[in-house]
Amino acid sequence: MTVDTPYASVWRADDADQQAVLGVLTEAFMNDPLVCWLFPEMGQRGRLQAHFYRPLLTHPAAEAYLAGRREGASVWLTLAAGQTPYAEHSDAPEAGQETVLGENGARLLALGRALAPRHPDREPHLYLPCMGVISGRQGAGLGSAMLRHRLERADADGLAAYLEASSSRSRALYQRHGFEDLGEPVRVADSPLLWPMWRPPHH
Numbered sequence: 211m212t213v214d215t216p217y218a219s220v221w222r223a224d225d226a227d228q229q230a231v232l233g234v235l236t237e238a239f240m241n242d243p244l245v246c247w248l249f250p251e252m253g254q255r256g257r258l259q260a261h262f263y264r265p266l267l268t269h270p271a272a273e274a275y276l277a278g279r280r281e282g283a284s285v286w287l288t289l290a291a292g293q294t295p296y297a298e299h300s301d302a303p304e305a306g307q308e309t310v311l312g313e314n315g316a317r318l319l320a321l322g323r324a325l326a327p328r329h330p331d332r333e334p335h336l337y338l339p340c341m342g343v344i345s346g347r348q349g350a351g352l353g354s355a356m357l358r359h360r361l362e363r364a365d366a367d368g369l370a371a372y373l374e375a376s377s378s379r380s381r382a383l384y385q386r387h388g389f390e391d392l393g394e395p396v397r398v399a400d401s402p403l404l405w406p407m408w409r410p411p412h413h
Contacts, residue, residue, distance in 0.1 A: 220359040223274040223283070228267055231274045232260050234283035238342025243402040244376040248321070249314050258314055266339055269295070275356055277343075282352035284341035286360055288369075294329045295337060320398045328396060328406045330372060336364050338373040353380075357387045365412045375405040388412060 375381035
């Protein structure tokens with residue numbers, strides 16, 4: 211279903227759109243502080259990002275969305291009480307992905323281990339692991355359109371939402387849409403700060 215907003219159209223991506231979603235997210239986060247920390251080698255960053263995002267798209271609980279003229283993308287997971295996204299993938303960098311990610315896998319694993327205990331799991335909720343807009347279109351309302359599109363349905367279903375903001379700019383955007391800081395920010399070694407954020411359903 212495509213939803214038109216004053217800013218952009220948003221629609222759920224299907225299997226044929228998977229490469230477009232990967233392309234948008236990879237481009238959008240190419241210079242993101244956290245992604246630069248995870249994958250410091252510029253020449254390898256795009257390939258490693260795609261390798262990181264692909265399992266999210268194939269997660270059984272995943273919903274992917276595109277916005278505008280395929281200029282924005284988001285991936286949401288609908289998680290049951292007691293379920294977090296880390297358990298299924300906690301060993302991925304050590305098994306299978308280690309040969310692809312190398313030293314990057316150790317940073318990714320450390321980050322996952324730091325974030326896992328901060329992820330609330332007492333009730334069913336939406337989790338937003340990634341949402342990005344390509345450079346040149348950031349600040350044009352595409353992120354807000356994607357948030358409104360999915361959060362309106364979450365509110366109707368009585369679902370809370372959780373995410374980790376990886377920059378002060380994205381944190382401010384999420385705050386405008388009802389997210390609040392959930393405890394202190396997270397940092398692993400010399401990584402940038404990540405802000406766990408929670409949004410109860412709005413009625």
